[in-house]
Amino acid sequence: MKKSETPLLDQMRQLTGAPVGEPNTARDPVNQAMIRHWCDAVDDRNPVYTDPEFAEKSVHGGIVAPPTMLQAWTMPGLMSREEREARAPRGPSVLRLLDEAGFTSVVATNCTQAYKRYLRPGDLLTVSHSIEAVSDEKKTALGVGHFVTQLTCYRDQNGEEVATMRFRLLKFRPTERSAGAERRGAPKRSRPVPSINHDNRFFWDGVQAGRLLIQRCFCGKLRHPPGPMCPVCRSLEWEAAEACGRGTVYSYVVAHHPPIPPFEYPNLIVLVELEEGVRIVSNLVDIEPEEVEIGMAVRARFDEVEPDRILLQFERAKG
Ligand SMILES: [Zn+2]
Numbered sequence: 001m002k003k004s005e006t007p008l009l010d011q012m013r014q015l016t017g018a019p020v021g022e023p024n025t026a027r028d029p030v031n032q033a034m035i036r037h038w039c040d041a042v043d044d045r046n047p048v049y050t051d052p053e054f055a056e057k058s059v060h061g062g063i064v065a066p067p068t069m070l071q072a073w074t075m076p077g078l079m080s081r082e083e084r085e086a087r088a089p090r091g092p093s094v095l096r097l098l099d100e101a102g103f104t105s106v107v108a109t110n111c112t113q114a115y116k117r118y119l120r121p122g123d124l125l126t127v128s129h130s131i132e133a134v135s136d137e138k139k140t141a142l143g144v145g146h147f148v149t150q151l152t153c154y155r156d157q158n159g160e161e162v163a164t165m166r167f168r169l170l171k172f173r174p175t176e177r178s179a180g181a182e183r184r185g186a187p188k189r190s191r192p193v194p195s196i197n198h199d200n201r202f203f204w205d206g207v208q209a210g211r212l213l214i215q216r217c218f219c220g221k222l223r224h225p226p227g228p229m230c231p232v233c234r235s236l237e238w239e240a241a242e243a244c245g246r247g248t249v250y251s252y253v254v255a256h257h258p259p260i261p262p263f264e265y266p267n268l269i270v271l272v273e274l275e276e277g278v279r280i281v282s283n284l285v286d287i288e289p290e291e292v293e294i295g296m297a298v299r300a301r302f303d304e305v306e307p308d309r310i311l312l313q314f315e316r317a318k319g
Pocket of ligand 1: 217218219220221230231232233234235
């Protein structure tokens with residue numbers, strides 16, 4: 001132990017290089033179907049991944065998997081809480097030591113993958129993890145903490161290392177400022193500005209004027225949210241029809257977490273079915289969440305929630 005090292009750093013450095021948890025073998029071997037889905041999803045049209053004839057004549061001599069699919073092969077899928085707990089590493093761990101020492105916040109800083117060879121259909125990967133390095137205590141803009149480098153090794157069915165990934169994160173002690181800024185009345189954040197485009201401008205202009213406007217095709221079909229084309233007759237022509245503002249609660253959700261400034265919580269979000277027949281997402285105000293019922297009669301109101309910012313909201317209809 002060097003003189004400069006703290007007991008915590010010494011403990012953590014003793015754990016570097018040791019495996020974290022058990023190695024995990026992929027649920028499926030590298031396969032064409034997953035490669036095709038990946039290529040579709042990221043719009044990668046390199047035929048060496050999907051066209052067997054093309055791949056045969058290429059330098060690879062056959063289909064290979066996109067190297068960036070690496071993590072996809074060993075993903076565990078959705079797990080129940082019990083499964084997750086059963087798989088969690090036991091015993092001392094660097095991250096746990098940091099948590100216990102008060103470095104409870106985490107932010108990922110960078111990730112580097114190295115590919116030693118292309119993967120081919122039939123390869124079956126096993127992944128293992130260790131902590132490669134822990135930095136001295138550093139002062140960062142986020143707070144005081146340690147950078148931790150996690151090393152992940154990918155091996156094939158013969159035990160050959162085919163790729164590595166180094167994932168670096170900062171475990172830091174949250175500062176008073178970051179932990180308590182909102183509580184202590186930091187400048188209030190304003191609400192996000194609606195994203196106004198050619199299709200929905202009439203709606204927001206209507207809200208500013210205290211009117212609830214709905215798109216109506218000349219075939220009679222009403223539609224909301226606004227869009228360019230009638231789903232019934234495919235017409236691009238439409239007019240704005242003013243709704244009466246009366247409706248019923250079709251569905252609702254009470255959002256509690258995570259609180260996102262400047263919204264107030266619990267945040268009561270409703271899907272209102274307007275008398276005209278279309279549904280609209282909004283907030284229901286001046287009511288306790290437990291008083292809300294499906295089918296409850298509501299009516300539109302227009303509130304200036306911030307200077308020059310008028311929003312459509314709903315309230316319980318009286319009588
Ligand atoms: Zn139409």
